[in-house]
Amino acid sequence: MSDHVKIIIVGPSQVGKSCLANVLGATRDTPTADYKETCPLRILETDVSGLSLTGGRRIGRGSSASVEIWDVGGNTRYQSCWPAIKQGADGVIFVMNAEAEGQERELEFWHKSFAGDAIAAGNCAVFCHHSTAPTGGNAIPRLPGPLAQIKAY
Numbered sequence: 001m002s003d004h005v006k007i008i009i010v011g012p013s014q015v016g017k018s019c020l021a022n023v024l025g026a027t028r029d030t031p032t033a034d035y036k037e038t039c040p041l042r043i044l045e046t047d048v049s050g051l052s053l054t055g056g057r058r059i060g061r062g063s064s065a066s067v068e069i070w071d072v073g074g075n076t077r078y079q080s081c082w083p084a085i086k087q088g089a090d091g092v093i094f095v096m097n098a099e100a101e102g103q104e105r106e107l108e109f110w111h112k113s114f115a116g117d118a119i120a121a122g123n124c125a126v127f128c129h130h131s132t133a134p135t136g137g138n139a140i141p142r143l144p145g146p147l148a149q150i151k152a153y
Helices: 017-024 076-086 103-114 145-149
Strands: 002-010 041-049 064-072 091-097 124-129
Touching: 002 017, 002 103, 017 041, 017 064, 017 091, 041 076, 064 076, 076 103, 091 103, 103 145
Parallel strands: 002 064, 002 091, 091 124
Antiparallel strands: 041 064
C-alpha cells in the first residue's frame, strides 16, 4: 500500500529552492550555476520507503510513500496562486540565503503565508543557504518569532 506526502518549498527568489528540490527529488545531485526563475510552481515526485508520518499514518517496511515536492517560485506576483498551492500540504521547507541581510525577517512573511497555524513547527524546516563557507558560529542565523520553533539546517 502506498501513501502520499506533499512538501512545499518556499522562500525569497534566488535562494536555492529549486536546487534543494532537485536534490530531494533525486533529479540532480549537484547544483548548477545557471539561474532560471520558477514561474510559479514546479512539482517533482519521488518514492520513499520507511517513513514515519504524523496524523496516524505510518509507513513501514515493504511499503513506500509517493512524495510530491512543490517548488514554489519566490516572486510575490504569484501570491494569488498560493492558497491552492498550500492546500493539503503535509510540511513546509523554508529556504533562505543566510548571507543576505534581512532574510530572517522575510521568512516571517513566507511562514505566515504558507504555514501559519495550519502546519505544526515539527512539520517545517529552515534551510540556510551559504555561497561561501560560514566562519565562526554564524552558519544558522537567529530566526525571529514563530520561526524560532522550527529546526534550522
